[in-house]
Amino acid sequence: MAINYEKGLLKVDQLVGEELSQHLIEEELIIPEDKPEIAKILDLGARVYGTGIEVVQDRVMIEGIISYNLLYIAVGDSKRVMQVDSEAGFTQYVEVEGAKPRMTADISFELEHVDYDIQDSRRLNIRTVLNIGCKVQQLLQIEVLREFDQPDTIQALKEPLRLISSGGDGSGQTIIREDVEIPDDMPSAVEVLRKDARVKVLEKKVADNRVIAHGEIDLRILYQTQEEQEPVQLLQYDIPFSHTVEVQGAYQGMDCHVNVEVQDIDISLRQDIVGDVRIFSIDMMLFMEGRVFESQEVDVIVDAYSPGSVLDLTKQKIVLSRSVGEAQAQAVIRENVEIPESIPPVDKILYTEVRPLITDYRTSDNQVLVDGVLTGVVLYRPEDEELPICSLKVDIPFTQNLEIKGVTEDMNCFCEVELQYLSHTLVSFNEFELKATMLVRGEATESIEKEVLLDVEEKEQEQVEDAGIYVYFVQPGDTLWSVAKKYNTTIDSILRYNDIEDQDDLKAGTRLMIFKRLDTSIA
Secondary structure, eight states: OOOOEEEEEEEEEEEEEEEEEEEEEEEEEEOOTTSOOEEEEEEEEEEEEEEEEEEETTEEEEEEEEEEEEEEEETTEEEEEEEEEEEEEEEEEEEOTTOOTTOEEEEEEEEEEEEEEEEETTEEEEEEEEEEEEEEEEEEEEEEEEEESOTTTOEEEEEEEEEEEEEEEEEEEEEEEEEEEOOTTSOOOSEEEEEEEEEEEEEEEEETTEEEEEEEEEEEEEEEOSOSSSOEEEEEEEEEEEEEEEOTTOOTTOEEEEEEEEEEEEEEEEEOTTSOEEEEEEEEEEEEEEEEEEEEEEEEEEEEEBTTBOEEEEEEEEEEEEEEEEEEEEEEEEEEEEOOTTSOOEEEEEEEEEEEEEEEEEEETTEEEEEEEEEEEEEEEESSTTSOOEEEEEEEEEEEEEEOTTOOTTOEEEEEEEEEEEEEEEEETTEEEEEEEEEEEEEEEEEEEEEEEEEEEEOSSOOOOOOEEEEEEOOTTOOHHHHHHHTTOOHHHHHHHSOOSOTTOOOTTOEEEEEEOSSGGGO
16 A cells, blocks of 8 residues: 655744753953052942853853953042952853754853952952853754645544744844933942842834844943942933844744843043033943744644555654643742941931842742742941941841742742842841842743654555454543554444543543444444
């Protein structure tokens, strides 16, 4: 019997491996000669961004930069806050079994911990614990069987699959320039101490051969003033942005993923029309990468047999990552923080900076429990005016539950958290209240292995004739397909001689009468 069939091209992003690795990066920070020596360190801030990714055999090479910002009190000037910026480049490898050149890798960074040792008044040894998440995929393109031309003689099992395949990617940089004037109710600036920019993507879309993102940049500038009572001030300002990257082959209607980050910020001070230093001239390097996806709902043949002959099937296993569901929830922290007796009591809080960090998550039936910590620093003016500005580290744990229908204990979940609101209230000289609102998101996924049919041939051997009447009791996990294939008959034949209420849910213990004729093709 000649077997005729139709084939079709299957394109799917196949998961090769996903790993999370931890790396210790050590760096020396040196105070320049034109800056005064360190008397007291207030805070050491850090941020990280990637500069290059290369997939090699069984691992991924990641290059990036960690930017450090040191705030300190100088020797001989207890009223003035000084700052030093420093950068450390790194190259790290993440082991991913099965990774090969030309595969794609998605990378995520998380600074878990930054610590330091003071070597002398001009040198620090910095130790940074960096977590790198790495997900490697390959675009699989294979021709699979889609349809048999002999539906009466060959039984085919089809399953619906949602296939997602990469349609291309691109990246680009742009410069954003903005002049920001200090509001009238804030003092003039002497020096910029710290700058931070957080990107919020509000809209993303795909057009012909390009990906477009719109959003805003939440800019925070900590600056030095000449006011003894208000030595530092925090200015917050939102800057809108629109950016486009070219992605060849992209078209309207495709799905997309974008990553936008500020890689460099340069701020200079300018005078206003009356000669006061009240204008920040800002240059920001904005980096964006975009990737487009094609999504298909297809029915593919995963198994086949013929009641009248023996078939030799050629199959290939594919691994799919299926989204089970996603959810988000607001987490509100309201924590009273006590000032330790070992440091001076508070007169006024000048500056707070915190970042949320996810430390763990646990999946169970229909829910994901996310654990994290809100970590940061508080700068304050002490009650004793003769003392310099003081700082206090804060670490506040939090837990948030996300309800995602269909989640089970063995599933993976991608979790992220975003700080939306932060405020502080001084309760007494040794206590203040810290209030933060965060948005916690989670998407649960599971890996699914499927075998698709690539080819089929009829074996040159005699079919064993086993005509007769059989009584079969349904076992747990049985389907009409598995029973029909077991007895080399057809599903229609089983349905003809049995009263089955739900064809998609055979009850264990149900008795089935199975009739097999010599000519099963007409059974």
